[in-house]
Amino acid sequence: MKKHVVLYKKLSAQLMERLQAQAQVTLIERLDAQGLAQLRAALPTAHGLLGASLKLDAALLDLAPNLHAIASVSVGVDNYDIDYLTERRILLSNTPDVLTETTADTGFALILATARRVVELANLVREGGWQQSIGPRHFGTDVHGKTLGIIGMGRIGEALAQRGHFGFGMPVLYHSHSPKPAVEQRFGARYCSLETLLQQADFVCLTLPLTAETHGLIGAQAFAQMRPESIFINISRGKVVDEAALIEALRNHQIRGAGLDVFEREPLNADSPLLQMDNVVATPHMGSATHETREAMAQCAVDNLLAALAGGRPVNLVNARAWKG
Ligand SMILES: NC(=O)C1=CN([C@@H]2O[C@H](COP(=O)(O)OP(=O)(O)OC[C@H]3O[C@@H](n4cnc5c(N)ncnc54)[C@H](O)[C@@H]3O)[C@@H](O)[C@H]2O)C=CC1
Ligand SMILES: O=C(O)C(=O)CO
Numbered sequence: 001m002k003k004h005v006v007l008y009k010k011l012s013a014q015l016m017e018r019l020q021a022q023a024q025v026t027l028i029e030r031l032d033a034q035g036l037a038q039l040r041a042a043l044p045t046a047h048g049l050l051g052a053s054l055k056l057d058a059a060l061l062d063l064a065p066n067l068h069a070i071a072s073v074s075v076g077v078d079n080y081d082i083d084y085l086t087e088r089r090i091l092l093s094n095t096p097d098v099l100t101e102t103t104a105d106t107g108f109a110l111i112l113a114t115a116r117r118v119v120e121l122a123n124l125v126r127e128g129g130w131q132q133s134i135g136p137r138h139f140g141t142d143v144h145g146k147t148l149g150i151i152g153m154g155r156i157g158e159a160l161a162q163r164g165h166f167g168f169g170m171p172v173l174y175h176s177h178s179p180k181p182a183v184e185q186r187f188g189a190r191y192c193s194l195e196t197l198l199q200q201a202d203f204v205c206l207t208l209p210l211t212a213e214t215h216g217l218i219g220a221q222a223f224a225q226m227r228p229e230s231i232f233i234n235i236s237r238g239k240v241v242d243e244a245a246l247i248e249a250l251r252n253h254q255i256r257g258a259g260l261d262v263f264e265r266e267p268l269n270a271d272s273p274l275l276q277m278d279n280v281v282a283t284p285h286m287g288s289a290t291h292e293t294r295e296a297m298a299q300c301a302v303d304n305l306l307a308a309l310a311g312g313r314p315v316n317l318v319n320a321r322a323w324k325g
Helices: 013-022 033-045 082-087 100-115 118-124 155-168 179-186 193-199 220-225 243-251 291-309
Strands: 003-007 023-027 048-051 071-072 091-092 150-151 170-176 202-205 233-235 256-260 281-282
Touching: 003 013, 003 291, 013 023, 013 291, 023 155, 023 243, 048 291, 071 291, 091 291, 100 118, 100 202, 100 233, 100 281, 100 291, 118 281, 150 155, 150 193, 150 233, 155 170, 155 179, 193 220, 220 243, 243 256
Parallel strands: 003 023, 003 048, 048 071, 071 091, 150 170, 150 202, 202 233, 233 256, 256 281
Antiparallel strands: none
16 A cells, blocks of 8 residues: 655655655645644654645644654754654655755855845835945945855855855855864865854854754854954854844944844744845745755655655665664
């Protein structure tokens, strides 16, 4: 008998066909109240789950006694209680690598847009405010040659360093769990403490996962260490930052601006003070959101799920201790 898979993210026709050939599929189209009720109703017979952007906590997963595998269509796994999944020997997989370059592109788009005030000035033109040559009041700040600071030198951090070093001649500072000699050799990057990075980088970029250790890592104390010319970029997770402290730092001109793809609460409230600030560029968690990359992520997730349901070890298994071998 075919295994039962619950999708809470829509797949392309091609991937859907592939999944349906191997499994009985329930598709939850939208994660609204009705969709969540459908999900609850489907969980008791589910062997596999595939999706993203949903906190799958124990209260929900206790409804799924037969669950064997979850394929997250994301590299970040902060939506899952990994200890709980491991205890129940539920295999959790994610989608690293396929989104690395696209997410680093988004990071650089935010660096450029924030430093060169692209959104603010494009809006000025759109609103008919371009009546004469712009002057210093509308000038931005250079990106090339400035110091790029990367907090969390993993896959995306390295891709950002590559762009900064080769594309923009930027000296690279980084802080991570441990130094990476290969990265230092390739990009001339220099390992330093978090404090030194905050004090010296012109662009402070977050490319860390959200974990118990990183939750609230960047707060009032961190912003106080940054310089009034520095620009803060977050393409990791909103909860790594104390958003109230960020708003205060922007209000008090402790930093020049911020490029933010992620927020403490998503979607961001329309009345967030961040949206009133010209020196903030806010994007809707779109780091990996290109047609090509989202399809590659979905394909990776389907591969992981089908491997697990066939009794194999998914290539991108997150909780290795859940694997019986
Ligand atoms: N904005 C978006 O749409 C996207 C956001 N992301 C976020 O980016 C994160 C990073 O992704 P990858 O680069 O693929 O992960 P990765 O695991 O390759 O890199 C993370 C790096 O952070 C370091 N790190 C972790 N905790 C640390 C700590 N407390 N102090 C110092 N360094 C620490 C790790 O050692 C590692 O080098 C994801 O977990 C996800 O949350 C990923 C893709 C898209
Ligand atoms: O993969 C992730 O972790 C994302 O945030 C979306 O691509």
